[in-house]
Amino acid sequence: MELSRLAVPSVYGLILFLGYPSQWLLLHxxxxxxxxxxxIHTNLVLVCIFITYTKTVFVDPGTFPRKKDDGEELSVGNGCGKEKARKWCRKCNAAKPPRAHHCKECKRCIPKMDHHCPWTGNCVSYTTFxxxxxxxxxxxxxxSLLASFLWTRLAHLWAxxxxxxxxxxxxxxxxHLFVVTVVNSITFFALSxxxxxxxxxxxxxxxxxxxxxxxxxxTLLRRARHFGGYLEGPDGIQMRIKKQEFPYDIGIWKNIKQGMGTGNILAWFNPLSGTPPIESALSFETNDFEDASTTWPPPDPDRLHRRFPKSMARAQEAFTYRDAGLTRDETLAAFKQRQDADVTRRRTPFVERLEAQVARERRSEEEKDDYDHYEDSEGEADELDDSEAKKENGSQSGxxxxxxxxxxxxxxxxxxxDVEFYDEQEDDMPLSQLLARKRAASASASASASAPSPPTSY
Structure with a gap:
């Protein structure tokens, strides 16, 4: 049995241990x-704890509706100050709404995912938050109530x-008093x-x-200042890094209403309150501090794909009959495998490039009196610096x-x-999805144009 499966029963056991044996102890x-x-007060709070924890564990973290009744893909985002979906999840094979992330435990995209909590065995998301x-x-x-009861008894014992x-x-x-006090204090501090x-x-x-x-x-902004506002992407592409404001902070009151799913303050503290509908997680209101064309998270050179080489220096990139002996299904599987491999081709991580550049600059200063010798050995030294940087930082430095x-x-x-770093942008979506979006936009524009105009009063 995996240890993660014991997390939820352990939490239930902790609640029972701190809730009921401690009452027997305090009676003596x-x-x-x-x-x-x-x-009465203590047991009411215990009931609320059990109800809310059970909901946190068993309420579904959210599954995006994939299709309407007519078979068309459900649109996510409708403009009007709300960000639209601009990414495509390869594993879900569906559009990824704003603020959604693919959870490796739940095996699907989770709306407004906060994190996957091991102590609840569930994602803290738009619906479970x-x-x-x-x-x-x-x-x-x-x-805190238990701590106050224990403090009174401990103070009496000390006196x-x-x-x-x-x-x-x-x-x-x-x-029993010592164990309850230690466990309650540690848990109280952590959860506070x-x-x-x-x-x-x-x-x-x-x-x-x-x-x-x-x-x-x-961090990228600090790095970019070191290079004059630009960072290098794949194949030497220079990307301008500009400060970008977080788009979803729309004011404290609206933020709380959105996070708690309602503006009813009493419902915020009601353990029996309902779960926010998943339809409201398809798009989110933005503060419009940035241009509508910007996306979140901001552009990052480490996320860019490499381009295919212009030359055919590598045999595997040339036109060959390597799939001639495969069946139709095997050919499609081989193509899909090469396609996935292309998606995940990455650039040299920033840290490796920066350390290699710093090493070259340091070496240039030390050997500036022997410039010719430095030029002859630069290629070999660069290769050594890169290999040493990779050895020190590994392949996970970007x-x-x-x-x-x-x-x-x-x-x-x-x-x-693997999905989050290489999720595809709107331009890389499947052609069928792009055509469906174009048809939907055309139909919407036609409906707006054919709608009768309101009468003019004089």
Whole structure:
């Protein structure tokens, strides 16, 4: 059995351990047992914790509707201040709506994916985030309530520490008290930090993954300043890196309404509140700080594809009859394999290029008195520097291996990196999908043109 399958039962066990045996313990400790109102309060919070955690675990993180009743692809995004889908997921074979990411655990694109939580065995997404927030809120509330009860008993024990031991609690009670206090304190601290962080993300309308993307963009801006505002892409392409504002921060109130799925404040704290409909996750309102043509995440040279070489230096790129002996299905499979291999061809990562360039500059300064000798050995030295950089940094020094300030990569949030780095842009979508979009746009334009104009009043 995988250890990940034990995570959810372990959390249920922790809730039971801190919730019910602790009540029995507090009934046997001085200065007084829990009152009736305290017991009611405690058990109500426990019920809320169980309900919200169960919803966080078992509510579907979201599956995008693929087709309408008439068989046409469902349109995602409709303009009017909302970003449209501009990417295509190769594994789902469908358009990827804004803010969606392909989860390697759920095996599909998840709407407004925050991360795949190992402690719930589920994605924290557009549909599960409200339940996740309520679970954190009620859990922190319940543990703070338990901490206050424990503190009162611990303070009483400390104040009467000089009395004979037979007047105090038994060894079983003391051991139980110590274990409950330690477990509750550690869990309370961890979940309090998580709650505060998610409240901040809710207020500014960012997910954990988007926070990673924002930090990545800032890193690219710092790198670009070192090279005059440009970074090198595949085959020597120079890409201009400009500061781009996060588009989905539309104001605190709207952000919270969108994140919690409703503007009803009472519903935010209701453990029985419903799940936001998946249809509302097909497009998101933007703040229009940037031009409508910009996309999020911002352009990144590490995401660009290499172009095919103009010459036929490599035999495998030439026109050959290598598939002549294959069947039709085998030929299609071989073509698909070569197509996927082409999609994932990558450029030399930025860190390797930068370190090689710094090494060349350092060597140039040290050997400037012997310039001719430097010119003769430059090719060999460059190859050595590149190999040493690759050996030191490995093949994961570009965006694939980039880590934020907390040392996290996208795969640490459950994202399928192979899909996320190489997802295709709108221009690379299948021709059938592009034609379907063109027909839909033409039909919409024709319907608008044929609509009767409103009467003019004089």
């Amino acid at each position: 400790l001085e200065p007084w047992p829990l009152s009736k109102n305290q017991l 409200p339940h996740f927030m309520r679970f954190l809120f009620f859990t922190v509330w319940g543990m 009467n520490r000089d009395l004979p031991s037979y007047l105090g609690p038994s060894k079983l009670h003391l051991t 930090v998580l709650l505060i962080r998610n409240i901040w993300c809710l207020a500014v309308n960012t997910t954990t993954i988007e926070g990673w993307e924002i930090e990545r963009h800032r 965006e694939e291996g980039w880590r934020n300030a907390e040392g996290e990569r996208l795969k640490d949030f459950g994202v399928d990196e």
